[in-house]
Amino acid sequence: AQSVTQPDIHITVSEGASLELRCNYSYGATPYLFWYVQSPGQGLQLLLKYFSGDTLVQGIKGFEAEFKRSQSSFNLRKPSVHWSDAAEYFCAVGEGTGANNLFFGTGTRLTVIP
Amino acid sequence: EAQVTQNPRYLITVTGKKLTVTCSQNMNHEYMSWYRQDPGLGLRQIYYSMNVEVTDKGDVPEGYKVSRKEKRNFPLILESPSPNQTSLYFCASSLSPWDPRGYEQYFGPGTRLTVT
Numbered sequence: 001a002q003s004v005t006q007p008d009i010h011i012t013v014s015e016g017a018s019l020e021l022r023c024n025y026s027y028g029a030t031p032y033l034f035w036y037v038q039s040p041g042q043g044l045q046l047l048l049k050y051f052s053g054d055t056l057v058q059g060i061k062g063f064e065a066e067f068k069r070s071q072s073s074f075n076l077r078k079p080s081v082h083w084s085d086a087a088e089y090f091c092a093v094g095e096g097t098g099a100n101n102l103f104f105g106t107g108t109r110l111t112v113i114p
Numbered sequence: 115e116a117q118v119t120q121n122p123r124y125l126i127t128v129t130g131k132k133l134t135v136t137c138s139q140n141m142n143h144e145y146m147s148w149y150r151q152d153p154g155l156g157l158r159q160i161y162y163s164m165n166v167e168v169t170d171k172g173d174v175p176e177g178y179k180v181s182r183k184e185k186r187n188f189p190l191i192l193e194s195p196s197p198n199q200t201s202l203y204f205c206a207s208s209l210s211p212w213d214p215r216g217y218e219q220y221f222g223p224g225t226r227l228t229v230t
Contacts, residue, residue, distance in 0.1 A: 009154075032217050043118070043204055043221030044157075051214050090156065092217075099145045099162070099208050099216025100172065106156040 004093050006105035013081050014113050021076040021108050023091030032094035033074040035065055038107075039087045047089075050074065061085070086112045116141045118222035120205050126228045127195055135190045135225050137205030145211035146188040147172070147219070148180065150201040157204065163188055164211045195229040202226050 005024045013019055025031060032051055036044040048059025055067040065076045074091060091105040118139045127133055139146065147162040149172075159172030163182040177199055179191040188207075192199060203226075206219040 004156075032214050034217060036221075041223070043223045044206075044219075045221070046218055049218065094214065094217035098164075099211040099219070100147065100159065100164075100170070102159075102217050102219065104157040106154060 004091055004103050004105040006089075006091055006108050008108045009106070010109045010111065012111040012113060015083050016080050019076075019078045019081045019085070019110070021089050021091075021110070023074045023076065023105060024072050025074065025091075025093045026072065027093060027095050029095070030069065033065070033067060034092040034094070034102075035059065035063070035074075035076050036090045036092060036104075037061075037087050038090065044090060047076070081110075081112055083112045083114070086110055116220070118205055118207055118220050120203075120222035120225050122225060123223060124226050126230065128230055129196055130194045133192050133195060133227075135192075135203060135205075135227070137188045137190065137222060138186050139188075139205075139207040139220070140186065141207065141209070141220065142185065143207035143209050143220070144185070145208045145216050145219075146182065147206045148178070148188070148190050149204045149206065150174065151204060151224075152201050160190070160203075192227075195227075197229050200227060200229050 003026045035047040038044045050067045088107045088109045090107045094102045121136045148160040149157040158174045161180040163169045205222040208216045208219045
């Protein structure tokens with residue numbers, strides 16, 4: 001069965017520090033990979049996506065993610081975190097065809113300290 | 115502005131009192147879906163709709179109903195709410211359910227439901 005694992009429930013970083021949020025998935029073929037962000041009191045917003053091609057993808061708000069097939073990972077990174085990045089981040093995996101086949105990880109909550 | 119709207123945003127109700135949470139999108143999207151979000155469980159799909167009059171169960175459909183009579187609207191109905199349906203609910207939509215664009219889902223702001 002497919003699964004998406006975000007091993008870190010909560011991460012705290014200082015403003016200006018770098019950030020890496022981990023995501024691992026289990027799926028036989030190359031899935032479609034996504035990161036969504038949920039700011040407090042808001043719905044989820046798509047940060048970036050990977051469908052094929054270059055394994056390093058750029059997203060909005062200065063985020064990037066790298067697909068590593070050998071590790072079944074799609075980690076999210078940002079070189080310098082801003083206080084406004086405090087939010088919950090969800091990795092998601094789409095497999096096969098059909099928008100209903102989108103599976104979410106349990107999320108990582110990011111706290112940014114001054 | 116392209117958006118998904120949900121109403122109400124907050125709702126406190128009692129066990130057994132029927133309620134409806136509305137969802138509407140203005141992007142002419144074919145696909146719509148309902149999720150519930152619970153701590154430690156992430157988002158779980160309740161029901162989805164590939165197009166008008168086409169709906170199907172997601173991972174946690176028990177206790178919920180949906181309908182899709184118009185393309186833009188996808189209400190979630192709780193016929194007899196119970197405390198275990200206390201949760202944060204999200205409606206989402208996407209352009210096409212049959213290709214990867216369908217995974218780029220646009221989410222509403224959420225409805226926080228408390229059932230006492």
